[in-house]
Amino acid sequence: MFSIPNMSSTDDLTAKARIRDAALRLFGSAGVGRVSMQAIAAQAGVSPALIVHHFGSKDGLRRACDEHVVSMARGAPGRADAASRDAPGLAAMLEGAGAERTYLARALLDGSPAAADLFDEIVDTTTAWLAAGEQEGWVHPSEDPRARAAIYVSWLLAPLAFGAHVSRVLDDDITDFDAILRYSRHSVEMLTHGLFADERWLDAWDAVRDHRKRQAPR
Amino acid sequence: MFSIPNMSSTDDLTAKARIRDAALRLFGSAGVGRVSMQAIAAQAGVSPALIVHHFGSKDGLRRACDEHVVSMARGAPGRADAASRDAPGLAAMLEGAGAERTYLARALLDGSPAAADLFDEIVDTTTAWLAAGEQEGWVHPSEDPRARAAIYVSWLLAPLAFGAHVSRVLDDDITDFDAILRYSRHSVEMLTHGLFADERWLDAWDAVRDHRKRQAPR
């Protein structure tokens, strides 16, 4: 039924790939619901009918985009380096052009299964990475490593969703590498020395918990 | 031209408010583009024509939703307390029900002006708050306080966009207050003691910067 000759990410020039790319761009910047088949077809320089010929339906196209952008984010498997320990694909995505970024953010918001799987994978990878760091002594121990990893990942992905706003506030260009660099500096600093200089907010949190416990012993 | 008799957030029961709430819910969970006037009308128990009577157009309704959710997030002005120093409205939104949360996330992704203004405001508030903390000695000094505040805000808002995924990973209920509490625990901990126990990642960042500087002296 379905025969997909080549789905690699470098063959691009075939009409099918052009359609996928056009859809990715339009979906990313406007959201799936606000982009019509005809708009995608026009952008890709093909007829609307060809889209359904290749992808079955609009939702089929959307799914293909999901999987493509997810596999982009996954990038080459395994490799980890010093500057960004994450898969280089994800790093490129966090730095890179706007369309795929917002597409991925939208996919996560829409609850796309492929995107959810990606999120889980990143959490897994991060958990393992932090566990190793804990063992090697360069990561603080945690009561609930997986929960901490999940939160760290949500911070890691924050620029996907809010990058445009952050860079607007900072009056920077999101696509500029130096801006990204400056951005990450503050992140690394907060993750290394913390933001707060004493424990007052931790204490405040304890107070809230105790209050809660006493009020609703459950 | 426009006469808005009462837009307070407690009068709810009028058809106009019902429409707005229904739209908020549907827009939030599916995205504006995928929700039809008729669906909203049905959910609110009115005719589609009444929507345009009250809001002019679908986009007018969307704008009204934007402003409503933003003013919700703003909440009662000024007040700050220990557990969550942010406006209580925002705190409630970060904890609270799913529809408005994702609506706000979508509004930020879509670049809604009202949402962008809100983001800027939060950054301003946070900057001032951190500056006070710096002066009082419970916040580490920063080279670029505003940039740091912006990034902190993006982390603060991360659950808006990824809360569903985080809570899925943690197998928790997002609406459960105890889960939120546990969530925030890890955040406060990372923001207090940091995530990393030594400076290797800061050093790594410096290495990248130096490398970059030498390679592209610009």
Next chain:
DNA sequence: CACGCTACTGAACACATGTTTAGTATCCCG
């Protein structure tokens, strides 16, 4: 009561939507 004004509806409208159908060009394999 009469008047205007607002809230509200049912039906219709013009149009954009995703998809189908029938058909043509092109290429590959015998």
Next chain:
DNA sequence: CGGGATACTAAACATGTGTTCAGTAGCGTG
């Protein structure tokens, strides 16, 4: 050279879309 896939298009189609129109019910004011 056939012949059967595959890539692709133009046109038509059914339906869903946002919006308009004409009109009714109700309510407060002069």
